[in-house]
Amino acid sequence: MVSEINIDLSQFHDVFFEECSEGMEILESGLLNLTSESDPEVINTIFRAAHSIKGGGGTFGFSEISDFTHGMETILDEMRNGKLAVTPEAVELLLAALDCLRHMVQCSKDKKPIDQALVTELRERLDAFISDSAEPVSENVTTNISADNSEKHEDVTIWNIAFYPRENMFYTGNDPFRLIRELQCLGDLEVTVNYEHLPDFSVMDAQNCYLGWDMVLKGNVSLGQITEIFEWVEDDCDLDIVQKNEVAEKETEAVEVITRAKDEPRSGRRRADKSGLSNQESTSIRVGINKVDGLVNLVGELVITQSILSRVCNDLGMDKNEKLNECLDQLERNTRDLQEQTMGIRMLPIDFAFQRLPRIVHDLSLSLGKKVELKFSGETTELDKTVLEKIGDPLMHLVRNALDHGIETPDMRVAEGKSEKGLISINAYHQGGNIIIEISDDGAGLNTEKIINKAREKGLVDKNEELTEAQIQNLIFSPGFSTAAMISDVSGRGVGMDVVRRNMNDLGGTVEVTSQAGKGSLFIIRLPLTVAILEGQMVSVADQVYIIPLLSIVESLQVNEKEINAVANEAELYPYRDEYISVIRLREVFNVISDDEDRVGLLVVIDIGGRRIGLYVDDVVGQQQVVIKSLEQNYQQVDGIAGATVLGDGAVALIIDVLGLVQASRK
Template identity: 50%
Template sequence: MSVDLSQFIPSFLEESFEGLELMESGLLNLKPGDNETIHSIFRAAHSIKGGAGTFGFDSVTEFTHLVETLLDEMRDGRREVSSADTEILLESVDCMRLLIEAARDEQDYDHDKVSTTSARLSETLGGQQSTDSDSENESNVNKNDGCGYNIKFIPEHSLAKTGNDPIFLFSALAELGELTISANTEELPALMDIDAQELYFSWELTLITTAEEAEVIEIFEWVEDECLLELEPIVNKANEEPTNNISDVADGVINELSVESSLGEIENQEVLASTKVDNEPETATGEKSKTSKTKAKADLGSIRVGVDKVDSLINLMGELVITQSMLSELGNDFDMSKVERLTSGLEQLLQNTKEMQESVMRIRMLPISFAFNRFPRLVHDLAIKTGKTMELVISGEQTELDKTVMEQIGDPLVHLVRNAADHGIESKDVRLANGKPEKGTISLDAYHQGGNIVIEIKDDGAGINRQTVLDKAIDKGLIDANAILTDSQVYDLLFEPGFSTAAEVTDISGRGVGMDVVKRNIQALGGRIQVESVLGKGSTFKVNLPLTLAILDGQLVKVGTETYIIPLISIVESLQIDNQLINRVSGDMVLYRLRDDNVPVLPIYQMFNLETECTEIDKALLVVVEGDGQKVGLMVDDLLAQQQVVIKSLNDNYQQVSGISGATILGDGSVAMILDIPGIINMALEQAQKIQRVRTDGNSNVAAEVCL
């Protein structure tokens, strides 16, 4: 009998990474005397070590054993919880993650980092470990002065239902020494009465080992509430009869044992033999065969889906089947008397399809806590590195976001949080001098707003000095010295490539690299970022994102014979043009006076070389949109419906087109292009600059051919 353990590796990896997150979160919040948290951290480490041993990830097992030993001393009260121990454990979690990722990808890891951390752990364990003079004596109680143990293991019948398999327990015991197994089948019912999910066996085991009793009991820790466990040390007779050595005693004990062999026991032993991943057949050259070993790569494309979401899909599928059956029946001998029923059936089909679409989209939605979980550790490390006192407050972590969006927003959020810690939060002395609390606060919040999600990164630090930003921008030639900018436009300068107001460069930030990438990555997701700040009070960065990249809420507009889609997230307002508010400036640029703003008007028909009868601005409609912190008015012929559209990539089906972010198929089968608002603004800017250059060169003939 052989068990292919490789099929369980993806589950082990997924659970291990979750366990590492639990350990990290627990360590960050660990306080002296918090035994419950210490126990949960220990259990996570113990589970990872056990699983790694089962699958042959020896490097993970060996390293985690040191971590587990340190945690065990804290758990038993032999060591007080100290900040130094917490830091080394946090560093150890990083190494465990490194080792597990290397095992997953079958790649090498940073041996120096792991060795250094292992040495620190060993040094920590070799130091003062006891909290009282009696603890050393207590720890020696479990010393094995004999040569092994007789173990009686009687599990509850329901043990297997909780996912615990005695095979794995026996495999772990076998690693401690020589194991002999005897199965008791007295409670095994008749074949017709056997429940496949029940466990009817009990076992008597003999373990010849020099391991301590605590090590043996530890193996049964996960099932201690679901079994009867008895350990009886096998006394080392060498203490009584000096002429006999341990091996003689062991042989004598084994010879005296009454071992009952049965078919079930033989099968169990075969299973145990197959659980050692390293025990693979060798080739003629002595090398292990690689054919039976599959790569231990995690299934990165998997999503954990709640049962309620699956149930909803199953129910909707049933409704669709009923509706389809009804419509099929109507199709037989159809006449006009059935039109009303047909219309009703189509409406029901439409409703079911819409609900199905929403349910399918919900499957991809995950709590944003998956993205937020990394930040408590990040802020903790930054506080130590900067010497500042700060805390992270997280709210809205159950707000759901599409998995694809969440994976791509992680790095921009990391950069914004690092900036808040380095630039935003002041030093302890400065905060106290300004009448602020010693501890600075960085807040992460997520909430839904309309059909989008808003992520706020807020700090109560020094805020952004508007004049400093302006001076730096003028010095770098980004703006004219006489330029009049709103606060929003000034703060947008922070996202210019290479822009930085930091007085000195640190290993955290200050090189002017990153904020432009942050903005570009957010825009690539169809989102936008806004900055609000009050000098001396703090700053807020608001990231507005679509809930999903697969479906877009859009406004359909007509330009000539073409239909375009403008993302609703980019639209400020739509309006009928008033001739009295139109201004023409040099370069044939048309500005529309919208309250306190002068909004450039961009004729879509000219930008995409379309023919239309609506070429006069006073006969068109204006859709005011915002992108890259700038408002423009798109001149269109007509406004059509608002609807959700499925986004199709142009890169996959054709090629990238300036001003177009994708395409979709409308209900009538026609293809409509989705406008890329930042791209269109850049196109208009480039054309305006080209006109300016041509006019400067005095070539008016060429300038006349360039239109905006």
């Protein structure tokens, strides 16, 4: 009999939740693409995703999730079978249900109570939809034998069982021997074999079943228990089960169930699905992110140790030893490769960050009454998981913004000679060690006049300051900037463009905008591929070495101290190309003093969202890839500093947070 085993199902919960998320993504993108003309495979894929969530939910003890998904699945199944038309209303309802499902999964994951009102509301809507749209499916009710299960059979009963399999029984993988074995487990069994149908030896096919069995089963056995054993073969045999009441011995009162094999049409085979969503799991493993982070960290340490080792050996004059030199070179190459490979583990394709966008565009364009098409390219471009997770919200904001403020209403577009449908396209690609994401729209573009007026009004720009077109456009990223039109239900959710820029800056990246009135806007995001390593420019300030992210540097130039002019409010300006840029002296900002005050320094020109600023340093030392160590974790947060790193000689160097530094120096 069955050995009782105790398995804790909660160990599979993480995988299940992860699978739910994947399933819900498939549901969402599928639903957004679903129209009445869709390929049947689209709906098949959606159906399978819902089906898996339902199945897993039931198995792993989340019956609420399972029950709820069942409602969605029913609609999808009806659509799949062509019983229900794919209408925009149906898709909207399914999307709303999906949101609710997402809520349920999240709550189950966080072990929080589920919003029952929401669940009930959507269940009712789903149920109403099914009963409204579809004819009630006449459920194929077979003889309900299992009802007998509930009846208690206290006494010993005797069953006469006549079991005559059809000849092809073995071809279903069933075996009379096993069925008889099961019957034996229920009680005393007497078996008589019937050879009647055994053909002549010459015509006998050894793979067919010609025997029949007449059996008498004694025990405290219900009819349900017996029919359960024959459940799988009831269509492949002649089966008579008759109860003999031992006491009364009245065969006439017997319950009789006769099931006869029917000739079934060999139809119903479904064609093999051709799904584009082939799962690649067999060639990958799931590893906890903390393990990967641990590895990344260790490799970082290794890189530092390796560069210290090289330096030490150089200092000792060991470089004359050829063999040692070779080994060091080898070590350097291997370390570099190891680092690259390790970083690769954390790399994911950027389309993870794109997944939410179609839905947002869908919902928003409906509520704004605009028509828009969303196009992606370069979805497979890879970047670090941490970076990926943090660009989701900014991307969403930029897309919302483009749709809300950029794209015009269909009427306006037609009036301007554009096509009724607007276009928002997102393109991602690698460039050097960076990833570039471009978000463009063919909408109205930025209104520079409005922006500059607003900025002056808010005191972000001096009355007399002359700004280039590009500078004005990039003012939208300034903290505290928002034009009246910007506060709407859609974009004005407390997340402004300054937050977008702040987020990008935190990741060591930049965002800027170029726009042409009437033609549209283009937002360009530049990000490092990883947050663990930085291409840095080392600069010296007094005796200290600081690191400036190479990404933000425009150029470094020698300047004549006389050309730096202090203006009234103590800000210093330098004539750079055809503009004046403000100068920040790192010595002053970091309060490091040394006695060689009048030496000639260098101006490192950096770019913050189209705005140039000069950092005055003593010297540039060299460029190096540095491993970023968190200052917050090891010390505390410091304004203007993004982190620290250990240099080849073992010294600690601070990494400058360019945007933070500029803001800190203004105060």
